[in-house]
Amino acid sequence: MEILIATANAGKAREFREMLGDQQHAWKDLSAFPKGEEVAETGSTFRANACIKASAYARRHAMWALADDSGLEVDALGGKPGIVSARWAQIHQAGAGDAANNALLLKQLNNVPDAQRGARFVCVLALADPQGRIILTARGDVEGEILREPRGTNGFGYDPLFRVKSMGIAMAELDAARKHAISHRGSALKRLGTLLERVGGVGA
Amino acid sequence: MEILIATANAGKAREFREMLGDQQHAWKDLSAFPKGEEVAETGSTFRANACIKASAYARRHAMWALADDSGLEVDALGGKPGIVSARWAQIHQAGAGDAANNALLLKQLNNVPDAQRGARFVCVLALADPQGRIILTARGDVEGEILREPRGTNGFGYDPLFRVKSMGIAMAELDAARKHAISHRGSALKRLGTLLERVGGVGA
Numbered sequence: 001m002e003i004l005i006a007t008a009n010a011g012k013a014r015e016f017r018e019m020l021g022d023q024q025h026a027w028k029d030l031s032a033f034p035k036g037e038e039v040a041e042t043g044s045t046f047r048a049n050a051c052i053k054a055s056a057y058a059r060r061h062a063m064w065a066l067a068d069d070s071g072l073e074v075d076a077l078g079g080k081p082g083i084v085s086a087r088w089a090q091i092h093q094a095g096a097g098d099a100a101n102n103a104l105l106l107k108q109l110n111n112v113p114d115a116q117r118g119a120r121f122v123c124v125l126a127l128a129d130p131q132g133r134i135i136l137t138a139r140g141d142v143e144g145e146i147l148r149e150p151r152g153t154n155g156f157g158y159d160p161l162f163r164v165k166s167m168g169i170a171m172a173e174l175d176a177a178r179k180h181a182i183s184h185r186g187s188a189l190k191r192l193g194t195l196l197e198r199v200g201g202v203g204a
Numbered sequence: 205m206e207i208l209i210a211t212a213n214a215g216k217a218r219e220f221r222e223m224l225g226d227q228q229h230a231w232k233d234l235s236a237f238p239k240g241e242e243v244a245e246t247g248s249t250f251r252a253n254a255c256i257k258a259s260a261y262a263r264r265h266a267m268w269a270l271a272d273d274s275g276l277e278v279d280a281l282g283g284k285p286g287i288v289s290a291r292w293a294q295i296h297q298a299g300a301g302d303a304a305n306n307a308l309l310l311k312q313l314n315n316v317p318d319a320q321r322g323a324r325f326v327c328v329l330a331l332a333d334p335q336g337r338i339i340l341t342a343r344g345d346v347e348g349e350i351l352r353e354p355r356g357t358n359g360f361g362y363d364p365l366f367r368v369k370s371m372g373i374a375m376a377e378l379d380a381a382r383k384h385a386i387s388h389r390g391s392a393l394k395r396l397g398t399l400l401e402r403v404g405g406v407g408a
Contacts, residue, residue, distance in 0.1 A: 047339070048252045133344075134395055135251070139337040191338055198402055 003127070004065040005029045006057035008038070009086070011156030012068055012185070019180050019189050025196070028063075036060060046070060046083060046124040047137055055132030062130045066192075070123035070184060072158045074105070074146060076112045081105075082122075085158065102150060102161055109146055117145045121162065121171075123184040125192050136195050140187025144171070155179060207331070208269040209233040210261035212242070213290070215360030216272055216389070223384050223393050229400070232267075240264060250274060250287060250328040251341055259336030266334045270396075274327035274388060276362045278309070278350060280316045285309075286326075289362065306354060306365055313350055321349045325366065325375075327388035329396050340399055344391025348375070359383060 003025050005016045013029055020027055039056040043049040046069040053067035071085030081088040081101075089100035109117060120141050127136045143165040150160035152172030159172035164182060171179060180186040207229050209220045217233055224231055243260040247253040250273040257271035275289030285292040285305075293304035313321060324345050331340045347369040354364035356376030363376035368386060375383060384390040 042248075043252065044246075044248070045252070047255055048247065048249070051251055051255075051341070133342060134399060135341045136399075137255070137339045137341070195338060195340075 002026045002028060002063055004032075004057060004061055004063050006053055006065040006067040009068075012070075015176075015180065015185055016066070016068075016189075018176050019186060030057075033061060041069070041083070043069075044083070046122055047126070047139070049083060050124045050126035050137060051128070051135050054126035054128035054135060058128040058130050059132045064127060064129055066125060066127045068123060068125055068185065068188075070121065072105075072162070073120050073122055074109070075118040076109060076116050076146075098157055102158060105146065105158065105161060106148070112146075114145075119144055119146050119162065121158075121184040123188040125185075125188045127192060127196065136192060138188045138191035138195065140184045140189070140191065142166075142182055142184045142187070206230045206232060206267055208236075208261060208265055208267050210257055210269040210271040213272075216274075219380075219384065219389055220270070220272075220393075222380050223390060234261075237265060245273070245287070247273075248287070250326055251330070251343070253287060254328045254330035254341060255332070255339050258330035258332035258339060262332040262334050263336045268331060268333055270329060270331045272327060272329050272389065272392075274325065276309075276366070277324050277326055278313070279322040280313060280320050280350075302361055306362060309350065309362065309365060310352070316350075318349075321351075323348055323350050323366065325362075325388040327392045329389075329392045331396060331400065340396060342392045342395035342399065344388045344393070344395065346370075346386060346388045346391070 005013060005027055007013050008030060039053050041049040041052060043052055049069035050067050054065050057067060058065035069083065071082050073079045073082055084091055089104045090096045092104055094100055094104045120143050122141045124137055124139045145163045147161050147163050147170060151170035152160055154174060155172045160170055162171045164171055209217060209231055211217050212234060243257050245253040245256060247256055253273035254271050258269050261271060262269035275286050277283045277286055288295055293308045294300045296308055298304055298308045324347050326345045328341055328343045349367045351365050351367050351374060355374035356364050358379060359376045364374055366375045368375055
């Protein structure tokens, strides 16, 4: 079946294409359509926002749509930035974009000792049918710690500041294949893929 | 696979049992377990609350769990009572329970003309895996109008005040089998059932 990858985030779109390369379904992305109104992420959780985006784009384009909501939960910040990870610096009027977000996070954790720098990347994927009535969701996460300075140049977002616990190196030091094998988005997609294979032609 | 029906609402539990009677899965309900802490419904939509309940009960009892969030959306009340349908009278300090909810709704719509009494029952079902990582959701709805006085004695909740548009009689005038064939919960369950059949043994 044909599935729309419903993300305007270039980093996420690239990862989806990399991870989905060998799948049996036909994937379209938003670039195939005229730019529509942005979908308001009014939910208070990753899952709620992923569902809102998936069902809105599915209805808009009358096809199955896959959306992602993901972010970084930092223990020392009580789980923030969480669902506002991409806008963290903006919210604090400290610029915008990956570099500003990373700089702000480093500053916020400046006095936090090594033992208390735990964090995790979380991703929830939602796949909605063309009517937005059926939604499959899958969650993935990866545990780590926030470094004291950026390391590596791969990936996007907070990847340079995130030391993967099980590997001892920064997410941004992993090449795409190694990142996808352990990342939150990779895990969620594997779970959803298993579901999807079994569900097959529903609604198609 | 074994699935927990995660509802403390006696009316919903009965309907699930009636509708699921001939399914291939083994269904347990909450009465099989010691009464645990209630799960806080902190979401702002039916879907968010259904997911919160399904994943909380799935993790608590380490098994697949099915939860429901449903309610009545009344056009003349801007879509209320919606997610607070079961507590509508309570919220307005006008008693508690089905009779009080129905009495309050009648009062609120007292001056609303026939042409503006449109409403719908909405149900979102969520089925979560034992880790709460994978969730399947399905939505069902049924269109109708709010009557000026209760009719029928079947069902529960707002059923006596809800005239089913496609049939011209109140939901509470339908016997169980006829209600399930057209109801919001019946539609959602049929959609989820199709998915479930195909997903089969995932996580089992």
